[in-house]
């Protein structure tokens with residue numbers, strides 16, 4: 001442990017599993033206090049967060065809301081504000097990838113739902129949290145996009161497009177927020193060993209892995225470590241960046 005996040009308070013979505021949970025662990029290990037956001041009230045999750053907090057001697061406050069539900073999200077913001085602490089970091093992790101369907105056969109409703117979760121929910125939460133960061137004159141926002149947003153991916157038009165929107169949004173907000181000392185960066189993971197990674201079609205996985213220089217999938221903690229660095233003051237001169245964590249493609 002190097003404590004690169006000691007004294008910082010971070011909001012992390014998608015905390016229950018996968019990359020989000022790994023980010024909670026990495027941040028706690030580096031000394032951050034965390035509002036760990038999950039979709040539904042869940043005793044196992046609360047216990048898990050308590051264990052991570054005790055192990056690392058930090059505070060973790062579980063918060064429950066569906067990122068697409070503005071009422072729930074506003075209540076979550078109220079709850080965060082009620083602590084009367086600075087909000088130094090926001091990590092937008094929660095996201096969905098739908099099953100692969102050809103572009104021409106994909107229903108518009110399905111496309112809109114993917115954008116609701118992967119783009120509009122991130123936008124909504126960022127808007128609320130950035131208001132707090134602007135008032136305190138500082139912060140770091142990290143968005144989890146995907147290499148799909150940079151390179152495209154077969155038969156997941158709406159996933160790739162929603163992740164590309166996040167890349168553009170990151171660049172834009174980096175410019176808008178620089179005068180307020182708020183840095184905005186983005187991580188574009190390759191294929192990572194999570195539930196979402198396991199859903200990738202075997203043929204596609206083999207195809208992607210054949211292009212990965214390191215010839216293996218990534219681990220959630222390998223994405224989490226980069227997030228911890230970006231959130232820390234060690235990355236104080238980095239904003240508007242898209243960092244690929246993909247084993248080299």
Ligand SMILES: NC(=O)c1ccc[n+]([C@@H]2O[C@H](COP(=O)([O-])OP(=O)(O)OC[C@H]3O[C@@H](n4cnc5c(N)ncnc54)[C@H](OP(=O)(O)O)[C@@H]3O)[C@@H](O)[C@H]2O)c1
Nearest residue numbers: 014018019039066067094095146189191192194195196197
């Ligand atoms: N795994 C990969 O290969 C990969 C590659 C590139 C990018 N990414 C990106 O990394 C992020 C995390 O993915 P992962 O691999 O960790 O996926 P995962 O294991 O499927 O976890 C997704 C997380 O997002 C949460 N979530 C989804 N919809 C939500 C909603 N409406 N409200 C609140 N929470 C919601 C889930 O909550 P529940 O637990 O309640 O379902 C879960 O915690 C995503 O944005 C994904 O696009 C993943």
